[in-house]
Amino acid sequence: MSALEVFYTTLGMAAVTLLCRSFFLLPKDELPMPRWLREGLRYAPTAALAAVVTPELFMSQGHLIDTWRNAGLFGAAAGLAFYAWRRSLFGTIVCGTGVMLCLRFGLGW
Amino acid sequence: MAIGIAAWGLVAGVAMAKSGMGISLAIFMSVLVYAGSAQIASLPLIIADAPAWVVWATTACVSLRFMAFSFHYRPYFAHLPRRHRIALSYLMGDTNFALFIRRFPEPVPGDAHADYFLGSALVTYGLWQAAIITGIVAGHAIPTSWGLGFAGTMALLALTCTQLRNPSTVTAAVVAGAAAVAAYGLPLRLNILVGISAAVAVGVLADHARSAREDTRS
Numbered sequence: 001m002s003a004l005e006v007f008y009t010t011l012g013m014a015a016v017t018l019l020c021r022s023f024f025l026l027p028k029d030e031l032p033m034p035r036w037l038r039e040g041l042r043y044a045p046t047a048a049l050a051a052v053v054t055p056e057l058f059m060s061q062g063h064l065i066d067t068w069r070n071a072g073l074f075g076a077a078a079g080l081a082f083y084a085w086r087r088s089l090f091g092t093i094v095c096g097t098g099v100m101l102c103l104r105f106g107l108g109w
Numbered sequence: 110m111a112i113g114i115a116a117w118g119l120v121a122g123v124a125m126a127k128s129g130m131g132i133s134l135a136i137f138m139s140v141l142v143y144a145g146s147a148q149i150a151s152l153p154l155i156i157a158d159a160p161a162w163v164v165w166a167t168t169a170c171v172s173l174r175f176m177a178f179s180f181h182y183r184p185y186f187a188h189l190p191r192r193h194r195i196a197l198s199y200l201m202g203d204t205n206f207a208l209f210i211r212r213f214p215e216p217v218p219g220d221a222h223a224d225y226f227l228g229s230a231l232v233t234y235g236l237w238q239a240a241i242i243t244g245i246v247a248g249h250a251i252p253t254s255w256g257l258g259f260a261g262t263m264a265l266l267a268l269t270c271t272q273l274r275n276p277s278t279v280t281a282a283v284v285a286g287a288a289a290v291a292a293y294g295l296p297l298r299l300n301i302l303v304g305i306s307a308a309v310a311v312g313v314l315a316d317h318a319r320s321a322r323e324d325t326r327s
Binding site for chain 2: 002003012033039040042046047048051060076079089090093094100
């Protein structure tokens, strides 16, 4: 793409993301929506986060990881254990990334 | 939390630098679009000279989860004027959302909500832009083996954990994760949408089963 095309594409991307973000905040009145959907949407944000994270952890290059010697899996397990112990976001990130780096550089996984 | 955002921003910046779109356009895109995953998803398409509408469709699919966020923010912010609501939505992000819901679990309107949202969202915005611009400018000097991307993944994992308040949300998260992995082959990262739909469907069914069971008991 030329620089000008990238420019216009970027403007469009900004409009699309803003529309998605403001979608339910735009209308003045409540949108008519069946009750089951309204209740089901309670699960959507949690599901969105899980749907983004899980493939990052269990897949590499578009395939399921086929070995247990994966630094990322152990890092994630360590992070989860830390979260269960201390409920600290910061500690979870540091602990998980630390374990992953130790395994990667220490054992070459 | 700041470490996760900074690391993830740095990764996104490096990816943008390596796409070869030029420093000024890359900075323009991050300041204006402000959606890391959408920007990264659009890079290969821009490099491959894909039509603009394909890039926009991809952006829409990756940003669909924001629609779920905006649905949840509605009761908190419905009393504000529309212009304020749009300004707030522009700053919406994964981190903010998880922190906001943890701080205000009850969906009632209140004056403190917009202030809390703005505070956390502006800090996130500044930090993210600083990190991504550093990544764009430093570009090739940062090796990928540092595991910076993994810190971003760990941040999202920790955020997911904060949302797990009861067995139903845990089930929803597991279902969404499994469905997103199973549907990974879909184009436009539609696997995320499949994951969300599966979790909402299972959640609705579980609620119905529970209320049916309670009806028979009473």
